[in-house]
Amino acid sequence: MERTEKMPAQTRPPGVATVDPGTVLLPGHDVPLGRYTTVRRLLPQRQRRMVGAWCFVDHFGPADVSQRPGMEVPPHPHSGLQTVTWLLDGEVVHRDSLGNTRPIRPGQLNVMTSGHGISHSERSPEKRPPLMHGMQLWVALPDPARAGAADFAHYAELPRFVDGDLDVTVLVGELAGERSPAVVHTPLLGAQLELRSAAPATLPLRRDFEYGLLAMSGSAQVDGVSVEPGALLYLGTGRAELTLRGEPGSRLLLLGGTPFEEPLVMWWNFVGRSHEEVVAAREDWMAGRRFGTVVGDPAPPLPAPELPTTRLKARDRNGNLHG
Template sequence: MDDPVGGSDGVFGATLATGPEPESVLLPGHDVPLGRYTTVRRLLPLRQRRMVGAWCFVDHFGPEDVRDRPGMQVPPHPHTGLQTVTWLVEGEIVHRDSLGSDQAIRPGQLNLMTSGHGIAHSEQSPADHPPGMHGLQLWVALPESARHGEPRFEHHADLPVRHDGDATVTVLVGEYGGLRSPARVHTPLLGVEVVVPGPAALRLPLDAGFEHGVLLMAGAATVAGTALEPGSLLHLSPGRAEASVEVDRAARIVLLGGEPFDEDLVMWWNFVGRTHEDIARARDDWMAGRRFGAVVDCSHPPLPAPELPTVRLKARDRHGRTRGTA
């Protein structure tokens, strides 16, 4: 959605860079069905890039006209070893989980669910949902120190917002420009939405110790010299103090970032673990009705887990490599 907001030609007063920009890689993503009624643009994990900091999964859905359709209808399913982050710019989705949470999320609000050792949830548009749907669903890998903890759910209806001329900056996760999100995460992490009416030339200050991903949700923008289309993700390597952004019409940009995540992961279905055995135990527990609990007040039956592959699942680093491979 192209949302006009206020106006100038910079963000946080950052200055223009003069040297060559570090390495960047454009990730095109691919379409994936989510439930019976929704198709998402999956931007992580991909073969070319598995993670941005601890961000290990990025789905961009919409903008979509759902006035005569059910909208999002994802039945109860389990998670381990991760946090789910939901950000809406159009529509309404009701989150229900096995902790007893029953929470609608609307544009400008953030849902953060921490699975810890195990949780189940569903995501459904209500029957009287708005006509449009557009948003992001993301996963954050939990570090070893947090992945066995108790599950929890947070809903944040009031996130820190800063207006810098033409740009409206909302801090979803982490700290940016002196603003800190109330969302609780477990590794150095960043999630920021920047909305500009365009045209504009911006400089986004970055933490040089972070790697970053720039996602264009709507409009048109050139970031660090690379033209982005909606539903693409530009990966920026660590070592960059800022990123140039050129906008020739209204645009909605999401900046993700974090310290490179150094723990090897096994990601399969809705689980993030460290070994094949982690995943196999989680699947067995879900199918046996153990560990995850039941989602409250959901009319859909739980999703059955797919069969495990016939080969062992291997832990991979953030580049997609197994130990001992280049």
């Protein structure tokens, strides 16, 4: 998914709620995506830039696209990251410079690994369901994967289990003994939790992971804090379990991973380690190098925005500047 902001989003919302030293409720903000879609950006934020290697989280919809085009994101580049796409409603067609054309529907997962460089487009098909609702996430790649070959994978089936009053789908990583087939490059977790009743539900966690929880629909309560669409609850590290309760039918997304310690430069659609690396990626895209051509999409590629007049600096997971 193409980022329309010239600089990485670092929200500075009023009244950020701090619950305890390891738990912070972070309100997101709305960002236009292409011509027809607005998303709620939950990461990165000034207070918390990452959860594990998850470095970018957009929640879009639910939106009525019966009388308008829906998602229309023309060809654009990526480097240094994986994109993870998960739909609750609707359909989106992915096309990329490797020659893949793949519609994604609810319950399916797309994972695109950019490596050193790839380009893709994302569009609602002409004949589409009336609602569009889903998540687009990025995962920062470590060395040597970030300099490796590009790849794309579609997973039509994912592990799913019922644990008490929770219906759990494991998107990436492992939870309660169930492992996703999706390939990732750092210890990571992404799971959809659907509440089956209003009774409290508990899941086992890894103490070495940090976690974040967001509501895609409905709401839930954790540690006395209400989590509703439009915010991300950062849960910190050191938890052996997660207990939550909420409205029956609520669908939540649990993100986790070992803290990603490498400082990153995030600008437009590139995740790098230095100013020079991002400049080179932009130059290659504008010159038609490295990222290839999206097969089957006749639209012209998106031009990269102008770089800022000041030097791009790396930030660590806590937002501290480096270099």
